[in-house]
Amino acid sequence: MARNKFDVDEELEQEFNWSHYKRLAQYVKPYKSPILKALFVIILANVAGMLGPYFTKIAIDEVIPQGNLTLLMQLSVFFLISLLVIGWCMRYRIYAITEIGQDILKDMRYSIFEHLQRLPFSYFDNRPHGKILIRVVNYINTLSDLLSNGLINLISDIFNVIITLVFMFFIDVKLTLYSLLLLPILFVMVMVIKNKQRKAYQVLSNKQSNLNAYIHESISGIKITQSFAREEENYQIFNEVSEEYRTSWMKAVKVQFLLWPGVQNISVMTTCLIYFVGIRQLGVDVTTGTLIAFIGYINNFWNPVINIGNFYNSLITATAYLERIFETMDEVPDIQDEPDAQILPSIKGTVDFEHVTFRYEEGKNILNDVSFHISQGQSIALVGPTGAGKTTIINLLSRFYDVNEGSVKVDGFDVREVTLSSLRTQMGVMLQDTFVFSGTILDNIRYGKLDATEEEVIEAAKVVRAHEFIKDLKDGYHTVVEERGSTLSAGQRQLISFARALLADPKILILDEATSSIDTKTEELLQEGLQQLLKGRTSFIIAHRLSTIKNSSQIFYVEGGRIAEAGTHDELMAQRGLYHHLYQSQYDLLQVTD
Incomplete structure (x- = not known):
């Protein structure tokens, strides 16, 4: 039987010595x-x-x-x-x-x-x-x-x-x-x-x-x-x-x-x-x-x-x-504040990628010389095949990883030169892997803004259309959920995570497959609230359902670590290129399903 990580003995990288007792x-x-x-x-x-x-x-x-x-x-x-x-x-x-x-x-x-x-x-x-x-x-x-x-x-x-x-x-x-x-x-x-x-x-x-x-x-x-x-x-x-x-x-x-x-x-x-x-x-x-x-x-x-x-x-x-x-x-964090890192002031939301190249391991670039400018309040949709580098772009923006070449800037500040706390507190992130902590639904939504009132929590839940199912639960917003939200459906967990991200009132909003577990009817209702919410905020949206991104300011088709096509939905459809082919394939599939 092939051995897995759990039953392979870990080797010590540094043997113990008596000086450790000083620690x-x-x-x-x-x-x-x-x-x-x-x-x-x-x-x-x-x-x-x-x-x-x-x-x-x-x-x-x-x-x-x-x-x-x-x-x-x-x-x-x-x-x-x-x-x-x-x-x-x-x-x-x-x-x-x-x-x-x-x-x-x-x-x-x-x-x-x-x-x-x-x-x-x-x-x-x-x-x-x-x-x-x-x-x-x-x-x-x-x-x-x-x-x-x-x-x-x-x-x-x-x-x-x-x-x-x-x-x-x-x-x-x-x-x-x-x-x-x-x-x-x-x-x-x-x-x-x-x-x-x-x-x-x-x-x-x-x-x-x-x-x-x-x-x-x-x-x-x-x-x-x-x-x-x-x-x-x-x-x-x-x-x-x-x-x-x-x-x-x-x-x-x-x-x-x-x-x-x-x-x-x-x-x-x-x-x-x-x-x-x-x-x-x-x-x-x-x-x-x-x-x-x-x-x-x-x-x-x-x-x-x-x-x-x-x-x-x-x-x-x-x-x-x-x-x-x-x-x-003794594990040294790959990503940490530089000794002279400054606090990022309140941002407007402009984002610049300047000749960014990134790789997880030597010789295998995930992004190759990517450059773009995003103005305040624009919504950017990232589409393309799996592994093309869409999630990597938002990970670099949030500085979960550092670029190998080039720079990522927010309001003109290189993200490597500001403190992680001041950068990430001004961003709302909803990852594809939604996580709900054990505790009440109220506390889960409040996770991104601990001083939020119950009224603010309810308002955020209403915007993302989570309020309807929450109020029908036994104790409403005070309902206790189990670890990882096992008592909730995948769609309900995503709506709670969405409300959590929105409550933080970020200048930059990142949605990674945010609606993948939401049914079509709920998604249509959610879009109404989103369009109002995204006003005045810079947002990055990764979605395989192309119907959710048609109204984006720009759509980037990412392939092979590069932005192969960029433009509005209508512009890209007129080009009849990669995006047009992807959209048409998805549309045809929906027709067959119907």
Whole structure:
């Protein structure tokens, strides 16, 4: 079976390096103050935790042999207070670090989503949307434990180790050195495991991305799947992709869990060593209280070491996901504001294409040396065969792409020299692929002008003849539509998109197959409103129904990347050229259909 984009592993264009953690630190920096507060509380808890074994040593070696009941009660009270302090600190720590971690994740998620909004169409055309979605949601969620618990706990555990070592050296230097004897084995183990673990999780992130992409594609195309009875084949493909994910997960987990038992075993061996050495020296260099206190401190020492090992595990695991997150953030938008871009002032609507040549890939020009001038208020119809360059013209005008040669100007301003926001906010665009967002119809129409009143929305809907069907819905303009407008017909979605574009009150209006899904009767009504609306506005109309463009100021017949014919409907019909042939073919087809 031929492999599709969803089940092809993505290759990293730039491998992760440790300097990337400086970027991660930039998300932590704004929360320095609450982090320091949490650290202070954690250190306080660590110090309080160190007092228990020390009180035990004093009680066994001095207080109990002396029969000093008063001092024993005082030690008990101090020990109880230390436990209460630890309990309060732990409660504060859990709440504080969880809140800080989630705030950091929110900031990261905002950064990647904001960056995605600025990436060009080509980025989304070349990738399954499921593979993009997983980076914004799943991969960042995977960092939750690392940032919520791991980061602050790491600093806490480092302090814990240092404080424990200070107490241990203070009590007995020789036993402390024995306690550190097996640490080199741990370091060797970590170095051996880390590379295998990182590679295993890189593979896992690819398989997780593939699975997510296929699920997303399957849900989006469920109507086609059921129409062609493809359920069984899709189930088989899903099984294969899911099995690859399960296998890679098991391999990654096997490698990850090698570290924890290793550290645990070294901890137990160290405790046994201290018992062996301590008992042999008991009554000579080591007291009973010292040995018992030391066993307590050994646990206090190795518990944070185990935690640091787990954090390192999480760090290596997270690295595989951070690589993908930062790879997305490092995507440079092909189209962005120049450093010295100026704000485009309120425009009148003149448009000039000056010797424009454009290509998506080298050696294959879509437009070849195209030049034309459009005056304010003119309506221009673009017709011609599929792939001739009609949509490319309006994409260059909206600066979804940049020209390779020549220039596109609006009111004399080169579109590359003005800010994208100031250019596009003065244009109303209705693309062939109509999109309706989940939410109310009112909000969908208001999408292009958020401050529009309900009356303005209704007026726009009336002009494009959408009002009739909207008012008949259960809740009228407040009717909630599902994702992609699945509860509406294709024609209804187009009318809503039309109203959205018109409500923005643009100086330049772009309609790409705007009436392709509207029935003939509705189209006739729509034309009445359009003729009134287009007055005073420059408009570009792409339509295969030639009846919708007969009244255009000019009609451009685009073929082979050039404007082969230009003129009014009557002028082009009189020439008996390409446009005449196209119009006559469509007219004859309608006659046959009738």
